[in-house]
Amino acid sequence: MKNNISADDLAVLLAVIREGGFRAASQRLGIAASKVSTTVSRIETQLGTPVLRRTTRSQHLTEAGQLLVDRVGPLLSAVDAACHDVATLGGQIQGRLSLNVPGAVMPDILPPLLAAYRTQHPDVEVEITVESDLVDIVAAGCDAGIRYGSVLEQDMISIPVGPRRQQMAMAASPAYLDAYGVPQVPKDLTAHLAIRYRLDAGPLLPWTLQCEGQSVKVEPQNALILSVGALNTGFRYAQAGMGIIYTFRNWLEDEFESGKLVPVLPGWWSDVEGPYLYYPSRFAPKPLRAFIEICQATPADA
Structure with missing residues (x-):
């Protein structure tokens, strides 16, 4: 079967998926929402199969739509990057850098890197999506992701970003310790109240303690469980004595x-291993390459 689906129409479909809806895609592309809807309908007519399941609140890819996005997304990204590379040859780097990162790097690791990046490349628009689970950055339309080493995909290039090691610590308010006592050994924690974090996929982040080569996991009494997306806010509840x-x-x-x-x-x-920047080995557009250089030039203890 022959079809005449244009690259421009496919780019509209990808925008709908990346932006999470027709209206958001229309704002990103600068075209009417009705035109976005018409374009997707035209793709489905030409393919002879639905690519999106539409509800009043969301759109989800069908199996055929997912196959199309998986195959076409990287190709269109490569075309866009090639055009940017040619357009900026010998001049300022322009375009867009899209990163998918966990909340753990947002308060302190990422800001100085992006500040340095912005100083050197002011014409690049940076967009950050915060997620905790490992994400297929190609299918998600992102240039790169940041994750901690234990969950990195094997088919990705990865480089350290930020501190090479980070220390996990325990803390409580003076009022809480006055009321409940000060733990002297790890086993004491099982009788204490805890502020815990839950990963997006479901499990709680473990409490793993280490001392002189000995490793112990403890299960305290859960007083408050927060989404891991709120990782840098939990100490406020600890201050309140929870x-x-x-x-x-x-x-x-x-x-x-x-x-x-x-x-x-x-x-x-x-101690835990620090985060890594990861990206597809087959492709790195100029904005991403420039960010990689910033990460590599940043001291390990920054």
């Missing part, structure tokens, strides 16, 4: 200095 929190030590330094929180079992704080 329980002991287990989070990145560098996020707690100001609280320790002010006395709003105090360290708990500091001899058992564990």
Whole structure:
């Protein structure tokens, strides 16, 4: 069967998926929402099969639509990047950098990197999507992602970004410890209230403690469970005396200095591997290559 689906029409379909709807896609593309809807309908007519399931609130790819996006998305991204590379040859880097990152890098790791990037490449528009689960960045229409090393896809190139190691610490408010006592050994934590985080996929982040080569997992009593997307807000609840929190030590330094929180079992704080930037090995457009250079030039302890 022969069809005459244009690259422009396919780009509209991809915009609908990436932006999460017809109206958002129309705003991104600068065209009427009715034209976006007509374009998708034209693609379905030419293919002879639906590519989107539409409801009043959302749109979801059909199996055929997913196959089309998986095959066409990387090709159109390559065409866009090639055009940008030619247009900016010998001049300022322009275009768009789309990153998919976990909330854990948003407060302190990513801001200085993007500030440096913005200074060097002011003509690049940067868009960040915050998610915690591992994402197929190609299918999601992102240039690169940031994740912690244990969940990286094997077919991706990855480079360290930010600190190479991060320390996990426990803390509580003075009022909480006055009321419930100060834990002396890891086993004591099982009788204490805790502020925990749940991953998007369902499981709670484990409390893994380490001391002189010994590793212990503990299960405290859950007083408050937060989505991992709220990772950098949990210490506010710890300040209010709701329980002991287990989070990145560098996020707690100001609280320790002010006395709003105090360290708990500091001899058992564990180290974890820092985050990585990951991206497809087959393709890196200029805006992404420039960001990679920023990451590689940043000191490991920054």
